[in-house]
Amino acid sequence: MENHLLEVKGLDVLYGDVQAVWDVSLHVDEGTIVALLGANGAGKTTLLKTISGIMHPKRGEILFWGKPLSKLKPQEVVDIGISHVPEGRRLFSKLTVLENLKLGAYPPRTRPLFAQSLERAYSLFPVLKARNDQKAGSLSGGEQQMLAIARAIMACPNLLMLDEPSLGLSPLFVKAIFELIYALNHQKVTVLLVEQNVHQALKIAHQAYVLKTGKIVMGGSGDELLADPEVQKAYIGERWSKR
Amino acid sequence: MLEYLSFGLIIQLLVNGILFGTMYGIAAIGLSLIFGTMRIIFLAQGTTIIFLAYICYWLFTLFGVDPYLSLILVVPISLLLGAGFYHALFKEAAALEDKNISLLIAVGLMFLVENLMTVIWTANPRSILTTYTSLVFRPMGINIPFTRLIALLMAVLSASGVLLFLKKTLIGMAVRAASEDMVSATLVGISPHRVNAVAFAIGIGLAGIAGIGVATIYPFDPVYGFIFALKALISLALGGIGNVYGALLGGILLGLIESLASFFLSGGWSDAISYAVFLIVLMFRPEGLFVRAMLKT
């Protein structure tokens, strides 16, 4: 019996009266990067929201190190080691960069490690140190995304969930973000990555799932999916070269 | 000669307005905190202020506790009362989408407390008379009542205190963050109940300070509460929600408007002017008059 970091079993989630997630099962192993792909409205964001406790499933289980999550509130989910960077970043724009980072280390267990976490954040995201006292809302899109991720890792998470981190960013920032995710993973952070940028995501992902209208239609290793002709056709386009 | 008189009069009116306006401002800061985190218009703020004014009054009348000294008792009572209000009344309602529910609970509380006070303590106006309540300074011929000056002092000190709390403490930062985006706040581990209770506690704590101010300045009665709440709302609109000093300035501005209007126009019209200003500001500068940056709704 494998011991997965995160296990989702037979999840059904409703958005009001509409079912957004149908019988979804997946798992995330420690130390890996798992990509969750699919078109807009496929249910990826709903899935992340359910894991982090913002939404609750109608049916099914979510297990973290074997322990069920579904009854927990979002702030409790953060406490046990899952950090969620939501779609659109959603920083505290009226607060400064430093204040955002301080709030990242809000759970009591993270506060003794605050100084170290801050150092780590600055070393991974040097641009933030320069903008320390600026209001978060005044940062550029790419810098905001970095702040959002930095804030999330201030909580020393075991599992970092990112919802479309590359959305709306310039190619330079997109590259930087993916390099960052790779670096974080190298530092033993497990990553669950929801992305529309399929090519880049599959390049760094160990495992990947494809969601379509709320159901998992494909699953496998990153390389497998990258080579899969259907994936190529649907998401990457006809012209594609192996790097 | 005549010009000198009217100039002095204008100054007096301005001074009156500023001195009393700070009480509206304090109430407004409380409202702002509560609205910021819970999106509730706590209409019972004024009635709570009067209730705490009564507490101050009875401490003085029955036990001889000097009103300003009673701060030591009243403020902790208010803070606890605030937290109590939240846990007993608003906890579940704050999470609901329909904000009417919270609004109605606040209204229910207002009815309840206002009439409880009327039944138990009668509708007769009360005032506190001590050695210093009739003390008036007269610099350059302007009347500055001692009690109003102290009220101003209390207002400025408590506003600064609240601001320090919001800026320098982690929980204060959490309140600010939650006011901006509650869902994101939960995603960093902030508990909504914790910040809501803190916001409520501070809101009522400020009501306690305003209550002492009111008790020492005016005769007051249970019905005054609702009117006071409306004035606090107007001050909040003028100052902008989420802006601590702004709310205080908003109160002062309202005090000025009232003072001038009630001198030049007869009684009822000054109220109408206040409401008209309220509407105009709501419509054309909803973020308040004292905020430099534009807030997006």
Next chain:
Amino acid sequence: MKDKRAIILTVLGTIAFAVVPFFLDVDTSYFAYFLFLSFCYTVIAQGWNFVAGYTGQISLGQHAFFGLGAYTTAIIWLHDITKTGYYFDPVTMMLSGLVPVILAILVGIPLLSRLRGDYFALGTLGVGEIVKVIFVKGGAFTGASDGLHLPSTMFESMKPYYWTGLILALFATAVVYLLTRSRIGLALRAIREDEMSAAAHGIHILKYKIFAFAVGAFLAGLCGSLYAYYLLHINPDAVLKLDWTLYPILMCVIGGNGTIMGPIIGAFFVTALFSVSNIYLVQMHPILSGTLIILVMKFMPRGLIGLIDTIKSRR
């Protein structure tokens, strides 16, 4: 299917109410008075229900429209504008409904185009208070703080009041029912759900919002007119008090917001409760109301209809 049942119930209920005066002496029976009040409140509650429950615009200024309706009726009568010699003249009542509509449009255009949600609620509150001041200061025309007096000699029996009240309650309910089933209702629901996409679909948001606001004002004014005939002494304290805004809101929320039967049930239930507490605990009445509001909001936020639904779905 559910609709048909509700309609049959309503018809039966109306018939039942209509024949009450034949069994009870309406002039002395407290029960009949209670029914009359309930009809009154139903009218204004349905109005608020339409504005707030269906379109999501919380208006805290209904008392201004109510008072305006009452004063309009009084002024028309005293200046003999419509040259009728009897009460409940439909023309007068219609006019009493339309004058608030004018105010609603005048005020609604700037308020609704600029203010969202809570700010709009505050704005209506401000308008209500301003209207109050205007009436107090209105001089001889509005009778200042003493108000206007309608001759009490016209009051012969409660019966016409009772039936007019019933008719108006039925009218209000029918109006709201038909509107919500119409295209207008669909548009309003779309606006409530997602304003931006409604606009993207070509729905003229402001026009519909103002329409809803005006309907609420009309019904409030109508109710004010009825009440004016009953109260006879129309003064600012009686017809412009905040109670006229808060009680309908309470009734809608207790009964069930955004439903047709909700305001009716709420109106009857709350009126009953207030009447009972008024008889037995006169002084405690507002304390009881306050406590009741808090308890209901805490434990039954979706109102009585919501409770019934919950019980039904548990089976």
